[in-house]
Amino acid sequence: MTVTLLIFIGFAVLFDFLNGFHDSSNIVSTMISSRALSPRKALMITAIAEFIGPFIFGVAVAKTIGADILALPGNPAEALPLILAALVSAVIWNLLTWYLGIPSSSSHALIGGMLGAGISDAALRQSVVGFSSMQDVKSVFAVVKPAGMTKTITALLISPLLGFVTGFFVLKLWRLLARGSGPGINNFFKKGQVVTAIGLALSHGTNDAQKTMGIITMGLLASGVITEFRVPFWVITLSASAISLGTALGGWRLIKTLGGKFYKIRPIDGFSTQISAASVILGAALLGGPVSTTQVVASGIMGVGSAERLSKVRWGVGKNIVLTWVITIPSTAVVAALLFIVIRRLV
Numbered sequence: 300m301t302v303t304l305l306i307f308i309g310f311a312v313l314f315d316f317l318n319g320f321h322d323s324s325n326i327v328s329t330m331i332s333s334r335a336l337s338p339r340k341a342l343m344i345t346a347i348a349e350f351i352g353p354f355i356f357g358v359a360v361a362k363t364i365g366a367d368i369l370a371l372p373g374n375p376a377e378a379l380p381l382i383l384a385a386l387v388s389a390v391i392w393n394l395l396t397w398y399l400g401i402p403s404s405s406s407h408a409l410i411g412g413m414l415g416a417g418i419s420d421a422a423l424r425q426s427v428v429g430f431s432s433m434q435d436v437k438s439v440f441a442v443v444k445p446a447g448m449t450k451t452i453t454a455l456l457i458s459p460l461l462g463f464v465t466g467f468f469v470l471k472l473w474r475l476l477a478r479g480s481g482p483g484i485n486n487f488f489k490k491g492q493v494v495t496a497i498g499l500a501l502s503h504g505t506n507d508a509q510k511t512m513g514i515i516t517m518g519l520l521a522s523g524v525i526t527e528f529r530v531p532f533w534v535i536t537l538s539a540s541a542i543s544l545g546t547a548l549g550g551w552r553l554i555k556t557l558g559g560k561f562y563k564i565r566p567i568d569g570f571s572t573q574i575s576a577a578s579v580i581l582g583a584a585l586l587g588g589p590v591s592t593t594q595v596v597a598s599g600i601m602g603v604g605s606a607e608r609l610s611k612v613r614w615g616v617g618k619n620i621v622l623t624w625v626i627t628i629p630s631t632a633v634v635a636a637l638l639f640i641v642i643r644r645l646v
Contacts, residue, residue, distance in 0.1 A: 303379050307518050310386040312541045315511035317393040318405040319349060319545025322507060322592050326500050326546070329569030329600065335492040342549045344493065345500040350543035352504030353512070358530045359587035360506055365513030366528045367447025368410070369417045371521050372424075378521035380642040381420045382514060385412030387642075388635035392627065404591035407627040409510055410451060415632030416639040417442045423640070454588030458579055462595035465575035466602030473571055474606075488566035495573035502581035503592045504542060510589055511538040568603050575599040594624060 326349075327341040336344070371378040389408040396403040421442040425435055477484050512530050515538070519525045564572075576592070576599045583590040604612040 301522065303383075304518060304522050304524070307379055307383045307386070308515055310383060310390065311511050311515045311518070312537060314386050314390050314393070314405075314409070314514075315508065315538050315541035316545040317390060317397070318507050318511070319346075319542035320548055321393050321397055321405055321545070322503060323546040323549045326496060326503060326573075326592075326596075327549070328596075329564050329572050330492045330496050332564040332569065335489040335566060335569060336496075338549070341496065342547055345496060346543040346547035348497045348500035349504035349508070349546045350539045352501040353508045353535055353539045355501070356505040356581070356584055358509055358512060358535070360509035360584055360589050361513035361516060361530050362528065363447055363450060363513065363587045364409070364510050364589055365517040365520075365530075367444055368451060369413055370442050370444055371517065372420065377420065377424075377643075379518060381416045381639055382413075382518055382521070384416040384419075384635045384639035384642050385409065386514065387638050388412035388415065388631045391634060392631050396623065401623050403623045403627050404455075404593050405507065406455065406510065406589050406591040407624060408631045409514070410455070410589075411628035411631030412635035414443065414628070415635035418632075419636035419639045420643075423643075450587065451589055454583050454586075454590050455594070458583055458588070458590040459594040459598040461579045462576055462598035463602035463605075465579060466572055466599035467606045469575045470567065470571040470603045470606035473567055477567070485566045488570040491570050492566065492573060495570055495577065499573045499577040499580070499596075500546075502577045502584060504539065506580050506584040506590060507592060508535075508538040508542045509584070511541065564600070568600075571603045572596065572599045575602065591624075 323342060323345060326345045327336075327338070330336055330341050331338050335341075369381075371381065386409075389405065389412045392403065392408040392412075393405055418439060421439040425439055428435075430436060473488075512534050515534050516525070516528060516530045519531070519534075520528055525531070576596045579595050579599075580590055580592055601612050601614075
């Protein structure tokens with residue numbers, strides 16, 4: 300392996316670690332806020348499940364990220380700087396939103412970075428021969444594979460809506476089933492969150508760790524270390540370890556945002572949110588659709604709250620988070636495009 304490839308893998312692992320650190324709030328916030336478990340126990344259980352998930356449910360998302368979105372240059376000297384720029388852009392965005400306490404999407408950040416770096420590379424190569432027609436301009440965007448990008452954007456757009464709707468109806472169902480029960484029913488929902496949190500963590504580890512697997516495998520393929528897109532076992536292990544370590548350390552700023560700023564979360568709310576989010580995220584992972592855990596959990600929380608009454612949800616907080624989601628892809632795309640120009644000169 301070259302020094303450039305090792306640096307690239309290092310940044311991929313850092314992105315994976317920050318993904319777990321950033322997204323741990325999604326898994327444990329409702330469980331902590333409803334007092335089902337202490338913060339440390341919640342994070343440790345979640346971290347273990349995050350590690351196990353990628354070994355159970357396959358690598359469909361990794362293939363989508365690594366092989367179906369961008370057509371990489373055949374020359375590793377051009378391909379690696381491109382992917383590295385996308386990673387660095389996503390890392391910067393994750394650190395910025397963590398510092399500000401905003402639960403943004405690591406998935407959006409990575410996709411935006413890949414688009415920005417890929418289009419920047421294609422534009423620079425086309426500029427060598429010049430832009431003499433509209434066809435030359437279109438060729439710049441030909442680096443993006445339509446089928447894979449359509450699947451990715453569809454998954455990212457639909458999953459929050461599914462999270463909201465599922466959360467809404469799951470709470471309605473549990474309220475119907477628990478009708479007439481005494482206060483002791485809260486103990487069922489508190490203890491049940493341990494099970495549902497494990498399911499949510501398994502689904503998150505499955506979906507999000509695969510994004511790093513796809514990126515690393517893309518780099519190995521571009522460098523000639525492997526000859527076909529097949530995720531090596533050591534890449535699965537490395538990615539699962541990094542995301543679980545990040546989860547264990549936890550992003551406390553974001554736990555506060557998701558766990559308390561929408562509304563006061565009760566055991567039944569946390570239980571319903573986790574069931575809803577785990578179902579959507581795991582389903583997407585099995586279909587190869589990369590989704591944002593942050594989006595699905597946040598929309599699930601709002602859906603559960605809305606099922607009781609619309610006024611229960613502090614919609615202003617939701618609007619701020621949605622605004623961050625909207626600006627993530629274009630912001631990281633611009634940063635990655637600029638980073639690619641710098642990195643190409645240095646590598």
